[in-house]
Amino acid sequence: MNQKNIRVRFAPSPTGPLHIGGVRTALYNYLFARKHGGKLILRIEDTDQNRYVEGAEKYIIQSFEWCGIRFDEDVVKGGPYGPYRQSERKDIYRSYAEQLVTSGKAYYAFDTEEELNAMRERLNKSEAHLSQYGPHTRSSMKNSLTLPAEDVQRMLSSGEPFVIRIRMPEDETIVVNDLIRGEVVVQSSNLDDKVLFKSDGWPTYHLANIVDDHLMEITHVIRGEEWLPSAPLHVFLYQCFGWQDTMPQFAHLPLLLKPDGNGKLSKRDGDRLGFPVFPLQWRDPKSEEISSGYRESGYLPEAFINMLAFLGWNPGTEQELFTMDELISEFSLERVGKHGSKFDPEKARWFNHQYFAKYTTEELADLMLPFLETKGIAISRDYIVKVAGLIRERITLLPDLWQQSWFFFDAPATYDETVIKKVWNPAALIHELVSKFAVEASGLTTWDAEGIHDFIQDFISRHGAKMGQLMTPLRLLVVGSNQGPGMMDIAAVLGKEEFLRRVNAGLLVMMK
RNA sequence: GGCCAGUUCGUCUAACGGUUAGGACGCCAGGUUUUCAUCCUGGUAAUAGGAGUUCGAUUCUCCUACUGGCUACCA
Numbered sequence: 001m002n003q004k005n006i007r008v009r010f011a012p013s014p015t016g017p018l019h020i021g022g023v024r025t026a027l028y029n030y031l032f033a034r035k036h037g038g039k040l041i042l043r044i045e046d047t048d049q050n051r052y053v054e055g056a057e058k059y060i061i062q063s064f065e066w067c068g069i070r071f072d073e074d075v076v077k078g079g080p081y082g083p084y085r086q087s088e089r090k091d092i093y094r095s096y097a098e099q100l101v102t103s104g105k106a107y108y109a110f111d112t113e114e115e116l117n118a119m120r121e122r123l124n125k126s127e128a129h130l131s132q133y134g135p136h137t138r139s140s141m142k143n144s145l146t147l148p149a150e151d152v153q154r155m156l157s158s159g160e161p162f163v164i165r166i167r168m169p170e171d172e173t174i175v176v177n178d179l180i181r182g183e184v185v186v187q188s189s190n191l192d193d194k195v196l197f198k199s200d201g202w203p204t205y206h207l208a209n210i211v212d213d214h215l216m217e218i219t220h221v222i223r224g225e226e227w228l229p230s231a232p233l234h235v236f237l238y239q240c241f242g243w244q245d246t247m248p249q250f251a252h253l254p255l256l257l258k259p260d261g262n263g264k265l266s267k268r269d270g271d272r273l274g275f276p277v278f279p280l281q282w283r284d285p286k287s288e289e290i291s292s293g294y295r296e297s298g299y300l301p302e303a304f305i306n307m308l309a310f311l312g313w314n315p316g317t318e319q320e321l322f323t324m325d326e327l328i329s330e331f332s333l334e335r336v337g338k339h340g341s342k343f344d345p346e347k348a349r350w351f352n353h354q355y356f357a358k359y360t361t362e363e364l365a366d367l368m369l370p371f372l373e374t375k376g377i378a379i380s381r382d383y384i385v386k387v388a389g390l391i392r393e394r395i396t397l398l399p400d401l402w403q404q405s406w407f408f409f410d411a412p413a414t415y416d417e418t419v420i421k422k423v424w425n426p427a428a429l430i431h432e433l434v435s436k437f438a439v440e441a442s443g444l445t446t447w448d449a450e451g452i453h454d455f456i457q458d459f460i461s462r463h464g465a466k467m468g469q470l471m472t473p474l475r476l477l478v479v480g481s482n483q484g485p486g487m488m489d490i491a492a493v494l495g496k497e498e499f500l501r502r503v504n505a506g507l508l509v510m511m512k
Numbered sequence: 513g514g515c516c517a518g519u520u521c522g523u524c525u526a527a528c529g530g531u532u533a534g535g536a537c538g539c540c541a542g543g544u545u546u547u548c549a550u551c552c553u554g555g556u557a558a559u560a561g562g563a564g565u566u567c568g569a570u571u572c573u574c575c576u577a578c579u580g581g582c583u584a585c586c587a
Contacts, residue, residue, distance in 0.1 A: 011587090012587090013586080013587045015586080015587070045587065047586090047587080048585095048586055048587070050586085051586060051587075109585095113585085116584095116585090124513090132583080132584095161585090163585050165585095181516095181517070181518090184516070184517080185516095186515075186516070187515090190514075190515050190516090191515090192583085194584095195584080195585050197585085198585040199585055200585075202585090204584095204585070204586085204587085205586075205587050206587095209587090224581090225516095225517070225518095225580080225581060225582095226581055226582070226587090227581095227582090227587090228516065228517065228581070228582075229515070229516055229517090229581070229582040229583075230582075231516095232516090252517085254517090254518080254580090255580070255581070257579095257580075259523080262579065262580075263579095263580075264580075264581080310524070310525085310536095311524075312524090314524080314525060314526075316526070316527095317526090317535095318526085318534085318535050318536080320535085320536060320537095337518095337524095337525080338517075338518060338519095339517090339518045339519065339579090339580085340518075340579085340580060340581090341523090341524065341525090342523060342524080343523095343524095344523050344524060344537065344538085346523085346537060346538060347523075347524065347536080347537045347538085349537095350536085350537060350538090351537095353550090357550085357551095392550095393549075393550040393551075394548090394549050394550060395550095396549095404549085419547090423547090466546080467546055468546045468547085471546065471547075472546080472547055475547060475548095476547095479547090481547085481548080482547045482548055483547070483548045483549075484547075484548070484549090485545095485548095485549090486545075486547090487546095487547080
């Protein structure tokens with residue numbers, strides 16, 4: 001294959017927010033395209049007006065912007081094969097469907113919903129090895145195969161509702177050559193006469209998809225496994241149109257499964273298990289219901305992508321942390337697994353933690369700025385960088401940046417009761433020790449971590465105290481609990497004045 | 513029910529006929545940090561079952577079981 005001409009597409013339907021399974025499919029398409037120097041196309045498949053959801057298309061585009069998946073051709077920037085929204089391509093599909101009718105590969109059908117239901121009833125009662133609307137049933141239905149030609153003409157010209165169905169051959173072997181699964185062989189007798197063109201004047205997915213992939217010169221169709229059952233139909237359609245020589249190669253990706261129990265990962269699982277299922281937060285325009293997103297939960301886009309890439313693919317080495325560029329150079333469809341992956345929210349958190357650990361203090365400071373601004377805290381960047389250095393290893397999600405550092409910017413308003421009980425004991429002794437410390441420390445001149453350390457060392461030996469008897473009570477007064485970085489480091493960053501101010505204020509509270 | 517696909521530690525997976533079946537997450541234990549978290553070290557734990565093929569099967573074939581997907585004028 002000529003690698004220069006590789007063209008792949010991601011073709012979502014704007015029926016709601018894109019969930020992480022869809023993002024992963026897009027990611028694999030993106031990696032494949034970049035790896036081979038090809039193009040990635042975003043095509044919006046909005047052929048079902050009933051399911052159209054306001055804002056979904058915008059959501060999809062913003063999601064990809066956030067996670068760094070870039071398209072070469074899409075609805076925003078356009079491209080040589082546009083338009084990229086199927087609703088804007090509506091005119092082109094009918095003639096293709098009719099071309100198939102003319103060549104005898106498809107036919108008009110006029111059955112009403114009731115008639116279709118009646119047929120299915122009959123099928124249910126029979127031995128049921130037969131497909132639905134297919135070779136064995138079409139002869140007893142109302143269509144251009146059974147009706148006299150003049151009746152068909154009359155019905156068509158009088159505006160009678162009709163659909164166009166593919167005419168599946170009775171017994172033919174259809175082979176789908178899948179890049180991930182190998183040869184998938186299906187007998188056409190198991191397939192039915194799928195509707196290609198609906199009575200509302202719109203094409204179904206099957207028709208629009210094949211026509212557009214052909215027109216857009218798509219070379220590889222990389223999509224979810226839920227499409228595998230209809231892949232034989234798609235292959236057959238390429239043959240019907242005479243496009244078999246330029247038919248794209250197929251790769252059906254395994255699905256993302258629920259973390260617990262069984263089944264495909266769904267919107268509900270996020271609410272139920274407490275992790276996001278969507279890249280960005282989504283507010284349903286009708287129900288106003290809010291679904292959480294990875295971005296809003298504090299995940300880094302690089303970590304999110306890294307985590308997603310590893311759900312179904314692996315490089316075959318022990319490296320787990322990959323930049324997008326590394327993913328591009330290492331990715332291959334051969335290393336994509338065949339079976340579904342249960343999504344693991346814990347591992348997602350671990351990836352995010354790893355990325356925070358790699359950040360420089362300067363980068364962390366940049367991330368902290370918005371939080372501090374929200375809280376109305378204005379302080380020197382130098383100070384923020386110092387704080388970032390102390391909390392760097394303690395961050396898993398973005399909000400931890402504040403949760404792990406707030407006491408550098410504000411004195412504690414309360415003290416953890418359980419920690420008081422444990423640490424301020426015996427109360428009189430500790431109180432006296434800390435009081436003496438506060439007095440003596442006020443005379444200390446070299447206020448850095450090392451100086452404070454030496455001083456404390458000297459202090460406890462002179463007073464016959466143990467390190468823990470002083471340090472944990474100090475932490476309680478300065479931080480409000482038993483958390484945070486090393487006490488000497490906190491004291492140094494806070495500065496002598498603020499540090500002692502908190503200690504003395506705390507001593508007053510502890511007296512009560 | 514029918515069709516298609518899949519099945520290695522609890523989870524994500526490696527091993528493309530020969531390994532003490534490897535790594536990561538989680539969990540457990542110890543160490544560091546006299547806090548908490550991180551981090552470090554160690555441990556726990558798997559080839560769904562049964563037949564073949566083969567000197568030898570996680571790996572190839574078949575059967576069974578289980579899992580998943582699809583079975584709309586939705587994508």
